[in-house]
Amino acid sequence: MSNRITLNETSYFGEGAIQEIINEVQNRRLKKVMVATDPDLLKFKVADKVTDLLDSADIDYVVYDHIKANPTIQNVQEGVDFCRIQQADVIVAIGGGSSIDTAKAIAVIMTNPDFYDVRSLEGASPTKNKAMPIIAVSTTSGTAAEVTINYVITDVEKHRKFVCSDPHDIPVVAIIDPQMSASMPAGLCAATGMDALVHAIEGYITKGAWELTDMMHLKAIEMISKWLRQSVEGDMKAREEMAIGQYIAGMGFSNVGLGIDHSMAHPLSAFYDIPHGVACAVLLAPVLKFNASATGERYREVARAMGVSGVDDMSQEEYRQACIDAVQKLADDVHIPRQLRTLGVKEKDIDFLAASAIADACTPGNPRDVVKNEIIEIYKSIL
Structure with missing residues (x-):
């Protein structure tokens, strides 16, 4: 069996990286930009940092801002219709996973119109054509949507999220500029940062993990564990480091998959509209406990990357517990709730949630069959 690595063409990192949007649009001879973002990023003038650049360069653009926190099939189809009417030839997606995921689905359908029924993109999407160009501008430090081949869409009618995986959808350019995350509130910073940690840990223990992605995931775990607390407190150096750490995690998990933490988080977000990062974070420690028996020595390396000392002198049981404890301590320190009830989850819905999780595209990658x-x-256990 061969292992595949798919990454985007070009990425820019550091303060002022958004300036490169102009060069990329002009050098690629693109004529009209569709800016895809959410209403809050417009309201708080975060998106203005990009549109002001487009204005100064006299680049033609239109704005599509009908994007929800958990983007829906309707968001995507309306975006496709808008993009066609406006005759845009590039999408600049500004935001976290929601905006970039929506842009991916729109861009794929624009060049593969037979998939206008968004549900047809679920799973390993059988599209034939590369998506229209996307320049992804990250404003959070967690989803890594700017460097992954995955996106997640909510089916409101069926109260479920579905995962689409397609090398054709990956943005051609990723912009990771810490100034774009400067105004991110503490709660969002914590949730997206913990989502990045889940990506790194699940990617490291998934059935598809191998040496090249192990390198990425362990470095991401190290960086996120070191910098997340300060990032939540608003430290800009920490936010820059988190932006890189979450990107590295994305490079890895995009190519090997995830596990049941994400499978279980997706229906929580779809059914209760819980932010994805929060849903992932509250599940991480209990899922790690469940998976421990199927992970060999990997929890020792996770614990080591998280800064736990003395792991080489611990028994397997001890270092596995140390790993779980370190994860829970970080979640507690950034104020992630421990109980699902505090997020509105009801016991009567658990059977439906579990059925949705079992059917989720991430489940087969879990290290322990479930x-x-x-x-x-x-x-x-965490209700």
Whole structure:
């Protein structure tokens, strides 16, 4: 079996990186930009940092801002219609996973119109054509959507999220400029940062993990564990480091998959509209406990990367518990809730949530095989 690595063409890092948007649009001879963002980023003038650049360079653009925190099929289809009417030839997506995921789906359908029924893109999408160009400008430090081949869309009618995986959708350019995350509130910073940690840990223990992605995931775990607390407090150096750490995690997990933490988080977001990062974070420690028996010595290396000392002198049981404890301590320190009830989850819904999680595209990658009743027990353990 061969292992595949797919990454985007070009990425820019550091303060002022958004300036490169102009060069990329002009050098690629693109004529009209569709800016895809959410209403809050417009309201708080974060998106203005990009549109002001487009104005100064006299680049033609239109704005599509009908994007929700958990983007829906309707968001995507409206965006496709808008893009066609406006005759845009590049999308500049500004935001976190929501904006960039929506842009990916729009861009794929624009060049593969037979997939206008967004549900047809679920799973390993069988598209034939590369998506229209996307320049992804990250404003959070967690989803790594700017460097992954994955996106997630909410099916409101069926109360579920579905994962699409398609090398054709990856943005051609990623912009990771810490100034774009400067106004990110502490709660969002914590949630997206913990989501990045979940990406790194799940990617490291997934069935598809191998040496090249192990390198990425362990470095991401190290960086996120070191910098997340200060990032939540607003430290700009920490936010810059987190932006790089989450990107590295994205490089890895995009190519090897995830596990049941994400499988279980997706229905929580779809059913209760819980922010994705929060859903992932609250599940991480209990999922790690469930998966421990199937991970060999990997929890020792996770614990080491998180700064736990003396792991080489610990028994397997001890270093596995040390790993779980370190994860829970970080979640507690950035004020992630421990119980699902505090997020509005009801026991009567758990059977539906578990059925959705079992059917999720991330489940096969989990290091330990799982059945529905075990998913139910994990949910109940933190209800």
